[in-house]
Amino acid sequence: MFAPNQYQLVDFGDARKLERFGPYLIDRPCPASEGLRKADPDLWKSAAARYERTSAAGASTERGRWTKQPDLPAEWPLSHGAFELNLKLTPFGHVGVFAEQAASWDWITKQAARAARPLRVLNLFAYTGGSTLAAAAAGCEVTHVDAAKNVVAWARSNAERSGLKDAPVRWIAEDAPRFVAREVRRGNTYDAVILDPPSYGHGPKGEVWKVSNGLFPLLKACGQLTKSQRAFILLSCHSPGFGPAELEALLADAIFGHCQGGVVARPLSLVAADGSDLPCGAVARWPGA
Numbered sequence: 001m002f003a004p005n006q007y008q009l010v011d012f013g014d015a016r017k018l019e020r021f022g023p024y025l026i027d028r029p030c031p032a033s034e035g036l037r038k039a040d041p042d043l044w045k046s047a048a049a050r051y052e053r054t055s056a057a058g059a060s061t062e063r064g065r066w067t068k069q070p071d072l073p074a075e076w077p078l079s080h081g082a083f084e085l086n087l088k089l090t091p092f093g094h095v096g097v098f099a100e101q102a103a104s105w106d107w108i109t110k111q112a113a114r115a116a117r118p119l120r121v122l123n124l125f126a127y128t129g130g131s132t133l134a135a136a137a138a139g140c141e142v143t144h145v146d147a148a149k150n151v152v153a154w155a156r157s158n159a160e161r162s163g164l165k166d167a168p169v170r171w172i173a174e175d176a177p178r179f180v181a182r183e184v185r186r187g188n189t190y191d192a193v194i195l196d197p198p199s200y201g202h203g204p205k206g207e208v209w210k211v212s213n214g215l216f217p218l219l220k221a222c223g224q225l226t227k228s229q230r231a232f233i234l235l236s237c238h239s240p241g242f243g244p245a246e247l248e249a250l251l252a253d254a255i256f257g258h259c260q261g262g263v264v265a266r267p268l269s270l271v272a273a274d275g276s277d278l279p280c281g282a283v284a285r286w287p288g289a
Helices: 041-046 099-114 130-137 149-161 176-186 211-226 244-256
Strands: 007-013 016-021 024-029 049-053 064-068 076-080 083-087 120-124 141-146 169-173 192-195 200-202 208-210 232-237 264-271 277-286
Touching: 007 041, 007 099, 024 041, 083 130, 083 149, 099 130, 099 192, 099 232, 099 264, 099 277, 120 130, 120 176, 120 211, 130 141, 130 149, 130 192, 141 149, 141 176, 149 169, 176 211, 192 211, 208 211, 211 232, 211 244, 232 244, 244 264, 244 277
Parallel strands: 024 049, 120 141, 120 192, 141 169, 192 232
Antiparallel strands: 007 016, 016 024, 049 064, 076 083, 200 208, 232 277, 264 277
């Protein structure tokens, strides 16, 4: 988990969330908190930036605008364990990190420490590289795949600022299913796969991704890539209809051919300052420990 001085979910409600990233409070939309009341409305007045959508939530061309205070820098650092992420405001309302993933980064580090040798890890839909950096800092050889060239460049700069510039990481801007299919055809193998797919997306060549029909065949292909030397599989999802039970069954069936195999799933959430939980999706992993 993040150290308290690095990240905190301060409050949520009225379809929004208030988070502290380092010293800065950020106010953003949050559909999971719709219909809930804010615990402390006065705190929100101190936000350094507030994001408002100008298009429908979930739209493929979703955009919005930020209102920010003059003292908010264009970029600022956020640390977790052995690595550091560079944060900045994006047109999509993101800042460069999904804080609920910190527990998964800790789990990746744990799995790598258990291995008798450096693991070959494939990270799909890899975003700004939190999971990549966790694995690389733990001694793994990582293939980092994301469809957006600018996001891959962002992840690579995060590696450099984390002292991992020379770590064995391949940085690849490509459609994840297309890359995996090619790796299967080539007979390449990995010890572990990490994936955090979006509900919808587009590859660099216009490939359309829908989690509802693309996730299962992608997981089947990931099973082929790891069948000879599987160390771990980590799947997280934030899409409606993909809760812990669904992810557990999907991952077990795709990888092992039945709803067993030791896959464990649980909700992803963040705990606010008042102790209340904010749902943030689900995660399924193998092995469960």
